[in-house]
Amino acid sequence: MIEAVHFPPALILFAGAFLLPFLHGTPRHVVALAAPLLTLWAVWGVPDGVALSVPFLEYQLQVVEGDRLSRLFATIFSIMAFTGTLFSLRQGSRLELPAAFVYAGGAVGVTFAGDLISMFIFWELMAVASTAVIWANGGQTAYRASMRYILMHLFGGVVLMAGILGVVAQTGSIEFGAMRTDSLATWLILIGFLVNAGAPPFSAWLPDAYPEASWSGTVFLSAFTTKTAVYVLLRGFPGAEVLIPIGSYMIFYGIIYALLENDMRRILSYSIINQVGFMVVGIGIGTELTLNGAAAHAFTHIIYKALLLMSAGSVLLMSGGVRRCTDLGGLFKTMPYTATMGIIGALAISSFPFTSGFISKSMIAQGAADQHMFWVWMGLAAASAGVFLHAGIKYPWYVFFQKDSGLRLKEPPLSMKLSMGLFAFLCIGLGLNPEPLYAILPYPVDYVPYTTGHVVTMLQLLLFSGLAFFIMLPYMKRTLTITLDFDWLYRKLFKLAARDAADRTAAAHTAAFEDADKRLAQLINRIFRAHGPHGILARTWPTGSMVLWAAALLALSLVVYY
Amino acid sequence: MDDKHWLERPATIAKLWRGGWVLLAILILAEFTYHPHAYFVLDGWFAFHAVFGLLSCIAMVLFAKLLGVYLKRGEEYYDRD
Numbered sequence: 164m165i166e167a168v169h170f171p172p173a174l175i176l177f178a179g180a181f182l183l184p185f186l187h188g189t190p191r192h193v194v195a196l197a198a199p200l201l202t203l204w205a206v207w208g209v210p211d212g213v214a215l216s217v218p219f220l221e222y223q224l225q226v227v228e229g230d231r232l233s234r235l236f237a238t239i240f241s242i243m244a245f246t247g248t249l250f251s252l253r254q255g256s257r258l259e260l261p262a263a264f265v266y267a268g269g270a271v272g273v274t275f276a277g278d279l280i281s282m283f284i285f286w287e288l289m290a291v292a293s294t295a296v297i298w299a300n301g302g303q304t305a306y307r308a309s310m311r312y313i314l315m316h317l318f319g320g321v322v323l324m325a326g327i328l329g330v331v332a333q334t335g336s337i338e339f340g341a342m343r344t345d346s347l348a349t350w351l352i353l354i355g356f357l358v359n360a361g362a363p364p365f366s367a368w369l370p371d372a373y374p375e376a377s378w379s380g381t382v383f384l385s386a387f388t389t390k391t392a393v394y395v396l397l398r399g400f401p402g403a404e405v406l407i408p409i410g411s412y413m414i415f416y417g418i419i420y421a422l423l424e425n426d427m428r429r430i431l432s433y434s435i436i437n438q439v440g441f442m443v444v445g446i447g448i449g450t451e452l453t454l455n456g457a458a459a460h461a462f463t464h465i466i467y468k469a470l471l472l473m474s475a476g477s478v479l480l481m482s483g484g485v486r487r488c489t490d491l492g493g494l495f496k497t498m499p500y501t502a503t504m505g506i507i508g509a510l511a512i513s514s515f516p517f518t519s520g521f522i523s524k525s526m527i528a529q530g531a532a533d534q535h536m537f538w539v540w541m542g543l544a545a546a547s548a549g550v551f552l553h554a555g556i557k558y559p560w561y562v563f564f565q566k567d568s569g570l571r572l573k574e575p576p577l578s579m580k581l582s583m584g585l586f587a588f589l590c591i592g593l594g595l596n597p598e599p600l601y602a603i604l605p606y607p608v609d610y611v612p613y614t615t616g617h618v619v620t621m622l623q624l625l626l627f628s629g630l631a632f633f634i635m636l637p638y639m640k641r642t643l644t645i646t647l648d649f650d651w652l653y654r655k656l657f658k659l660a661a662r663d664a665a666d667r668t669a670a671a672h673t674a675a676f677e678d679a680d681k682r683l684a685q686l687i688n689r690i691f692r693a694h695g696p697h698g699i700l701a702r703t704w705p706t707g708s709m710v711l712w713a714a715a716l717l718a719l720s721l722v723v724y725y
Numbered sequence: 726m727d728d729k730h731w732l733e734r735p736a737t738i739a740k741l742w743r744g745g746w747v748l749l750a751i752l753i754l755a756e757f758t759y760h761p762h763a764y765f766v767l768d769g770w771f772a773f774h775a776v777f778g779l780l781s782c783i784a785m786v787l788f789a790k791l792l793g794v795y796l797k798r799g800e801e802y803y804d805r806d
Contacts, residue, residue, distance in 0.1 A: 415785075418785055418789075419785065419788060419789045419792060422785065422786060422789040423789050423792070423793050423796070423797065495732070496730050532764035532765075533764075535764075535765075537765050540764070540765070541767075544774070544777060544778075544781075545777065545781035545785075548777070548778040548781050548782050549781065549782060549785050552782045552785065552786070567733075615755075615758065615759040616759050616760075616761055616762055619752060619755045619756060619759070620768075620773075620774040621774075622752050623752050623753065623772070623774040623775040623778060624774045624775070624777065624778035625778065626745075626748065626749055626752060626775075626778075627749065627774075627775045627776070627778035627779040627782075628778045628779070628781075628782045629745075630745070630749065630779060631778070631779050631782030631783050631786070632782065634783070635782070635783060635786040635787075638786055638787070638790055639786060642797065643799070643800055644793075644797040644798060644799060644800065645797070645798055645799075645800055645802060645803075646792075646793070646796045646797055646798075647796040647797075647798060648796075654803050655802075655803065
């Protein structure tokens with residue numbers, strides 16, 4: 164048994180982030196890979212209950228408070244930080260990895276935060292650090308996307324802060340526990356959480372920003388923000404029924420938008436929202452089985468989504484930036500390893516039997532059935548088929564098969580292959596033997612995923628969805644387009660409105676100046692008429708008239724004095 | 726000699742389709758091998774999951790297609806002024 168840890172495990176990642184800029188070559192690699200592993204060790208050393216309490220103003224912050232739920236999420240965040248680091252060892256940007264460490268540290272910090280204030284601090288740290296991860300890609304496109312991204316997250320942060328202040332004012336307690344959606348303050352907290360989860364109408368920031376990060380940056384981004392949101396929803400709002408329709412919307416939004424999308428990493432970004440939707444529904448149903456399911460699904464999702472994005476990142480790196488499905492295809496011939504990894508990730512996200520997605524997502528659907536929620540269950544079943552459609556087949560098909568694009572890409576370097584291999588191993592390993600994961604879930608697990616009926620019905624659902632894909636293939640021809648979303652409001656309508664306001668201001672400004680000009684000109688004209696070279700007051704008076712006037716005056720004085 | 730990758734040859738693709746159909750048939754017939762446990766009425770129907778998977782996916786593709794008519798824009802849409 165390791166000794167109890169009484170410091171925030173996130174500190175190890177922060178320390179790593181501060182060390183990395185001073186290191187080069189092998190020492191840098193060693194520190195980069197060791198920090199997440201040390202964090203994982205520290206995570207499992209955090210005891211149940213408050214481990215670190217710090218006074219702040221008149222409050223006592225519970226900076227480190229452990230329980231099963233926090234350890235589960237901190238575990239997967241640490242594993243993700245390690246594998247993401249391994250994948251990004253060849254990344255040229257020296258900003259990205261330190262930023263990713265702060266970002267991952269923020270996520271680990273949130274999971275151990277026992278009070279609302281510490282949670283908020285780590286939460287905002289993540290927003291800033293993840294923005295830096297996007298910046299690290301360089302270029303105007305990434306910069307502008309990162310600005311839209313941080314504006315949305317700062318907005319979410321302000322809403323969350325307002326909610327926290329309200330709760331503290333009402334209850335006097337900063338304790339972060341289960342809340343009820345019965346006051347404006349708790350609603351604001353819920354909205355703040357949901358912004359980060361990618362819930363409507365705040366979904367567009369995710370597919371807008373994530374694909375603009377580098378080939379390795381997107382892998383980090385996919386893991387932490389949305390899953391931290393799932394964690395805080397699990398802790399703060401288990402059983403909040405409003406989450407069921409919100410999650411269902413996210414599930415179908417993800418599918419439909421991914422079907423319309425052409426950019427390979429944006430397809431996978433939409434499918435993050437789809438997958439988080441399953442978790443949000445599970446939290447909304449709120450039984451022990453579905454809460455376990457949501458937590459387990461977050462765990463397995465981080466792994467297979469990272470695997471999918473690593474295979475996409477490999478294609479992106481080796482092709483020098485080809486990102487559209489219309490330009491890709493036929494890569495399986497020269498990249499068989501990367502293609503296999505992508506397919507394993509695709510099978511896992513589709514919750515194919517014997518992959519990790521099967522043993523986690525099915526808990527949520529089972530929970531809906533147990534609660535006799537017919538429509539929710541039908542929706543989840545249709546969506547499961549839809550996941551196979553939009554990610555399970557679509558992604559590998561368009562990137563690795565489809566047609567011969569003429570690209571002959573080499574396999575990525577060893578470190579990237581290793582990181583993909585590790586996560587592919589976990590996808591299949593957890594699918595074959597879910598017990599190690601079930602053992603660390605928040606509630607005791609009394610669920611058997613592998614029954615003949617379950618395997619057969621799931622395979623029917625998935626393979627007939629696959630049949631639908633190939634039948635409908637002519638209807639899914641990729642186009643060089645993007646799809647409008649709620650971000651149209653702030654990227655187009657508000658911009659047009661602002662431009663219109665600016666135009667009107669400019670016009671009014673010009674008119675006012677023209678008017679002033681005219682008046683000034685009139686004034687000058689008037690003065691000119693009097694004082695100008697021909698003005699009455701500037702006229703040279705002829706000598707004759709002076710003599711005449713002098714004579715007149717003399718004559719006058721003569722008359723007067725005579 | 727066909728210099729195409731074996732997966733690209735028409736003969737292989739035809740075989741894959743045939744294999745696929747057989748697999749789908751086996752999956753439906755597999756329902757006879759166990760006693761189904763239905764939670765609702767609908768999911769107890771024979772081959773419900775197969776039909777539901779197929780139809781819901783076709784519906785989703787068509788809905789996406791319809792939505793695309795209204796929501797698709799050129800890639801430069803937000804960069805243009």
